[in-house]
Amino acid sequence: MAKADIDTKIIELFKKNTGVFLSGEDISDILGCTRAAVWKHCEKLRDIGYDIEAVPHLGYRLKGIPDKMLPDEILYELDTVVIGQTIYTYTKTGSTNTLAYTLAEQGAPEGTVVIAEQQENGKGRLGRPWVSPPGGIYLSCIIKPTIAPNEIQEFTLVTALSVVDAVKEVTGIVPRIKWPNDIVINGKKVAGILTEMKAETDRIAFVVVGIGVNVNTAGRSLPSSATSLKEETGERVMRLDICRALIRNLDREYRSFREKGFRDARGRVIALSATIGKKVRVVSHIAVHEGTAVDIDEEGALVLKTTGDGIQRIVSGDVN
């Protein structure tokens, strides 16, 4: 058994015996290694951040896991079908989207996930930076849907649903979707999505969908238009929980999208929209549109009711 495997097995053993002390002898018997090795591996796991209690005559028990992007922790009983079969994690990287894009070019399979705890060149939409200090989660995923490029906005909104659900599951807060790609709490950006793709005119080769979530990010490290889950809840939130929920939800939503298209998701996107019903100004590379946001159509476009009862369909732009 490789040394890394022993670490994984020890943690699994602890998790299957929550709160229970396991003797060094029992552990060494089960894993087929020496008691000295058990002690050594427990020390190593402590260094990583695992809170392992050791009591003479009783043995070891796991009291806490570190809130770090450890593949073992992310993958533990994750049970996804498409997303997260392969996971790359980094303490720090340039941009998880750029990394995932390169992996996709090199043939990485659908579902490959790249996660970083910090980005040095985090990317937002339209070449803008995405402020990516420690405390956040920066996750990019390679997917290969059989869709045309003009269906990509639908997928971005499907991803937004995954993010909303992850935040809701872990914190109880229900954030809203700000078309086209942001997740907001009380109007402030708590997460954003950057969808990039390689495509032909009518077929996508691959998509890299990037999700940045401000989890425990300090308010002072963020732009004034942004917030974090910690700022909103008043307490630290386990990034690992958010990360696992994101992957699980994305797996579920993507499979549903693949089977049924945007139809099912659309109603939920509309219900969760922070934009619909509001007077907005949408600035795109072509034009500026003003009106009341009244719908998100079956292709994920924002529908505005403009002055004089005109209807304007917006496929891209910034909403103010």
Add this chain to the structure above:
Amino acid sequence: MAKADIDTKIIELFKKNTGVFLSGEDISDILGCTRAAVWKHCEKLRDIGYDIEAVPHLGYRLKGIPDKMLPDEILYELDTVVIGQTIYTYTKTGSTNTLAYTLAEQGAPEGTVVIAEQQENGKGRLGRPWVSPPGGIYLSCIIKPTIAPNEIQEFTLVTALSVVDAVKEVTGIVPRIKWPNDIVINGKKVAGILTEMKAETDRIAFVVVGIGVNVNTAGRSLPSSATSLKEETGERVMRLDICRALIRNLDREYRSFREKGFRDARGRVIALSATIGKKVRVVSHIAVHEGTAVDIDEEGALVLKTTGDGIQRIVSGDVN
């Protein structure tokens, strides 16, 4: 002066003095090299394929240029604004689109053109091969338009106009556009377009547009659904002329598209359509549609009139 420069200068000199004999002494004076060097360079140019006549006491004159993808010949008085400022040419390559895509990833500027006389892994739409034997032209161009991915079909049709015009200018034959990306003569494919891109949801990072033209390709080297300009005209066609016309037309059409969008081009695309007015069956990854092609709309989609006067808008698919 570098040796390659002397070749270029000699050819330029010949071209500016069409049909006229230039003495070795005159050439050596003008270019500032020895007469022996002039002789040596003329020999080298003959090896490349230039037909240079040498007559004692009269000197040299150019009687013919080789029909090869020589950068000097392609660029000579090309006078384009965007397309073809940088040109890479190959006798043989895997796929000019793949090569251009890699160059674009590495930051190659808009307008960069990759040309091959033969492709070993020529790519068609939807992962299909594009048969690319010698005799054809395989040209890919990097462009960086400020458009959203769903505007890319418009650009593919604008490119189709450039191809139609190039064939018309050089051979007098007016081919037709078979939506979404083929150029046909009497229903047989003479050229095809493969548009690939790197994009975000609402912004294109770059487009690689690939054009394959069957110029002097022997009929037996092509699928039965295809033809070549030589097959149709009964004589060899100068590939260089087609290539230069393609680049010039693409430059003009792209600049017009950039300024005015698809509006101007749409009427011409419709007039040149091989599809409109016909009963068609369109097979896409989502569904099969049947009806009469009645329009190409302002987004480049094919509009079908289906049974019972239904109207179906098709954004992708194969037309039969």
